Amino acid sequence: MQARDTATKEIADCLKVLVPVASASLGLEHLDLDVDGGGRRGSYGPVPWVRIFSKRYAPTAQEGFYLVYLFAADGSRVYLSLMQGTSEFRAGKRRPAKNRKVIASRSAEARTLLRRTAGVSVDAENIDTIDLGAGALSSVGSESRRRIHNYEAGAVLARCYNGRLLPPGEGLFQDLIHMLPLLAYLHREPVSLDPPRLTAGRARQDVVEEADQGVARLRQGRLLDPVIRKAIEVRAEDLAEAELHKWGWEVDRxxxxxxxxxxxxxxxxxxxxxxxxxxxxxxxxxVVLTPNEVRHSQGATGCLAEHALYIASEIRISHDDGVMALDGAGRWLRPWVIQSDDLIPTEYAYRPSEPS
Known part of the structure; x- marks a missing residue:
């Protein structure tokens, strides 16, 4: 525990040097970013973490959105995650929230916002369930276990690193650079596509150049977003149609x-x-479903056809010769019947009545 506590502090100290430089190079000084570590009662918490947060928008780990390195309970992996506060004030104390569906709904709502503002930068990240190893813990109480599962539900986006196969420091820093603008989008703060540059010292300049490269990739992703989305859509339909033809179906798009x-x-x-x-x-x-897709699959249209959902995951984008969507692993849900409990509401259309 002492070794883990020391390592967590060293990580936080390192980030306290890097984050202000990266923030300035990205034009995000207005977020007033800071770094702290925790995991409930210091080194005794089953899941330690180090977070990067805005003192304006998420002054404590119990509120707002922030970036966090979450370490699995057994130390086998770590996630760099866009996270939200997952506690509530109950019985006179801050405790892990009881309704995990509310947390998952906020995560889905945040992803919807990011898809609109950051586009392909979101789709390239993993939005799958993270696993912090709660199942392997035998000596923690129900409240600690609930806290861990809340962390998992509260992840908006997450990048997983195998604890024994970590990328080099430059790669870790580039991933952080990629995530910082997404945090700004969640706070509904502007993200500059022409960030200022710092010149105080060669070592600092090296960091800034890396940060600028990250911004350039972000800019390219936003500009190419409609083209890439279309390529992914066509690739997924190609995969589904190929399988259907093998089974003897005629297909119209x-x-x-x-x-x-x-x-x-x-x-x-x-x-x-x-x-x-x-x-x-x-x-x-x-995956994201439109109201029209939900309505049709739930039978509201009176359709008598069989319904199926085909998900083509892990599609790869190549820029070697234009924009090309390659690979992809397909899976079927057939017959496809949507259960209401499987849907996570992210927004509502509201038309207020005229005042009387």
């Missing part, structure tokens, strides 16, 4: 007609099948 599904399929034996296709660069544990 009808996504452009806004029917609530993408592939209209007919089999020689008379069956019909409507397939909604989702493509992603992540592992595909969460």
């Amino acid at each position: 009808v996504g452009a007609y806004n029917r609530g599904y993408d592939l209209d399929c007919r089999h020689p034996d008379g069956r019909t099948l409507h397939v909604e296709v989702k493509g992603t660069q992540s592992r595909g544990e969460e």
Whole structure:
């Protein structure tokens, strides 16, 4: 425990040097970023962490959004995660929130915001469930276990590092540079595409140049976002159609007609099948559905066809010869019946009535 406590402090001290330089190079000084470490009662918490936070928007780990390095309980892996506070004030103390669905809903809402503002920069990250190893713990109480599961539900985006195969320091720093603008988007703060440069010392300049490279990639991702999204969509449909042809189905692509599904399929034996296709660069544990897609799959339209969902995950983007979507691992949900408990609400349309 003492060794772990020392390591956590060393990480925090290192980040306290790097974060202000990176923040300034990205034009994010207005976030007033700081670093602290914890994990409940110092080194005795089962999941230690080191967070990077805005003193304006997330002064404590119990509120707001922040970046955090979350260490699995057994030390086998660490996640760099965009995280939210997951506690509530109950019985006179700050305790882990009881309703984990509310936490998951806030995470999904944050991802929706980031997709709109940062686009492909979000899709390239993992948005899958993180695993902090609570199942391997036998000596922690129910409250600590709930806290760990809340951390997992509260992750908006996460990048996983194997504890024994960590990338070099430059790679870790580049990942942090990539995440910092996303934190600014969550705080609804402006992100400069032409960040200022610092000149105080050669070592600092090296860090700034790396930060500028990260911003350049972010800029390129935003500009190419519609092209990349289309390439991913077409690649996913290609994979689904290839499998359907093997099974004897005739396929028409009808996504452009806004029917609530993408592939209209007919089999020689008379069956019909409507397939909604989702493509992603992540592992595909969460996909976004439109109200029209939900309504159609739940039978509100009275459709008599069989319904299926095809998810093509881990699609790779190549820029070697233009923008090309490659690879992808497909899986089917068939028959596809959406349960209300599986849907996480992220927004509501509201039309206020006229005052009387």
